[in-house]
Amino acid sequence: MQYTVASAMDLLPRGRFAPTPSGALHVGSARTALASALSAWSAGGRWVLRVEDLDAVRAAPGATAAMLDDLRWLGLDWDEGPGVGGPSAPYAQRERAPLYAATLDWLRARGLVYPCACSRRDIELASQAPHGAEPVYPGTCRDLAPDAVVARARSLGRGVSWRFRTDPEAPPVVVRDLLRGVSSQQVHREVGDFVVMRADGVASYQLAVVVDDVAMDITEVVRGDDLLASTPRQVLLYEALGAAPPAWAHLPLVLGGDGERLAKRSGSMGIAALRERGVSAGWLRGWLLESLGARDQGALRASAEGFSLAAVDASPVVWRAPG
Numbered sequence: 001m002q003y004t005v006a007s008a009m010d011l012l013p014r015g016r017f018a019p020t021p022s023g024a025l026h027v028g029s030a031r032t033a034l035a036s037a038l039s040a041w042s043a044g045g046r047w048v049l050r051v052e053d054l055d056a057v058r059a060a061p062g063a064t065a066a067m068l069d070d071l072r073w074l075g076l077d078w079d080e081g082p083g084v085g086g087p088s089a090p091y092a093q094r095e096r097a098p099l100y101a102a103t104l105d106w107l108r109a110r111g112l113v114y115p116c117a118c119s120r121r122d123i124e125l126a127s128q129a130p131h132g133a134e135p136v137y138p139g140t141c142r143d144l145a146p147d148a149v150v151a152r153a154r155s156l157g158r159g160v161s162w163r164f165r166t167d168p169e170a171p172p173v174v175v176r177d178l179l180r181g182v183s184s185q186q187v188h189r190e191v192g193d194f195v196v197m198r199a200d201g202v203a204s205y206q207l208a209v210v211v212d213d214v215a216m217d218i219t220e221v222v223r224g225d226d227l228l229a230s231t232p233r234q235v236l237l238y239e240a241l242g243a244a245p246p247a248w249a250h251l252p253l254v255l256g257g258d259g260e261r262l263a264k265r266s267g268s269m270g271i272a273a274l275r276e277r278g279v280s281a282g283w284l285r286g287w288l289l290e291s292l293g294a295r296d297q298g299a300l301r302a303s304a305e306g307f308s309l310a311a312v313d314a315s316p317v318v319w320r321a322p323g
């Protein structure tokens with residue numbers, strides 16, 4: 001009988017920050033980045049940076065380089081990622097498309113996904129969702145013969161997207177979040193069968209994030225709480241792939257002084273804009289650390305000592321500019 005003995009390295013936590021380079025890094029995303037890094041480092045683990053640049057429309061040219069620059073300026077040096085490399089390279093999603101395609105094939109071979117010819121407009125019309133609400137997919141293509149769906153899409157001049165088949169009879173997916181506590185969602189009823197590969201052949205966020213977090217051995221996902229509603233879908237993908245989900249921690253937003261969400265005002269609250277206004281990296285680090293209940297102990301890796309996500313206040317934080 002042979003046993004595989006995990007090395008001490010295998011047992012250490014692996015956290016990650018996975019930003020979409022759609023604009024300048026702002027105070028809210030810097031706070032998320034810092035929280036994920038501190039949590040991994042506090043336990044002697046590694047912090048991975050992955051660039052989620054799948055969406056060509058949203059990824060602004062030069063945005064990735066500017067974002068990496070802002071992180072470095074803050075003193076947030078990743079252990080693995082762009083420019084540094086590591087065992088899970090490449091660390092930009094656009095370079096990982098073959099892995100998503102192979103995963104889709106794997107899911108197809110098991111009947112876990114099916115092709116769909118519906119456009120966004122078709123779904124809005126069929127689902128009668130209230131204006132502005134994300135419509136629940138009504139299952140239009142779910143029980144059709146795949147070949148017929150492909151033929152229909154072709155006749156309409158479209159490709160097919162691929163949807164993950166959710167189970168109407170399954171119990172709700174329960175998510176235990178380090179900050180937000182327990183929540184649950186019956187994905188079939190509340191979201192419907194969701195897209196894993198878009199009609200343009202690009203993997204959806206839901207698929208890519210899970211495939212990458214599994215491939216990169218991520219054990220802890222710290223991110224903004226706007227993504228909490230995506231987590232049950234991701235749990236279903238972990239189950240389908242036979243992988244263990246990570247620990248989740250969804251951080252509250254950072255609000256502007258007027259109570260508005262910071263992400264929407266990233267121009268004025270962007271790290272680059274703060275730098276230009278003369279805000280020092282040390283001051284901003286201090287503010288971010290304090291907002292996370294961490295003690296500033298000089299270098300960020302030193303400040304990670306004793307840090308615990310469980311001790312972070314789960315209510316939104318209000319940004320206070322210096323001076």
Ligand code: GLU
Pocket residue numbers: 017018019020052209222223224227
């Ligand atoms: N790429 C996502 C974003 O920038 C975050 C993905 C994640 O952390 O799961 O909003």
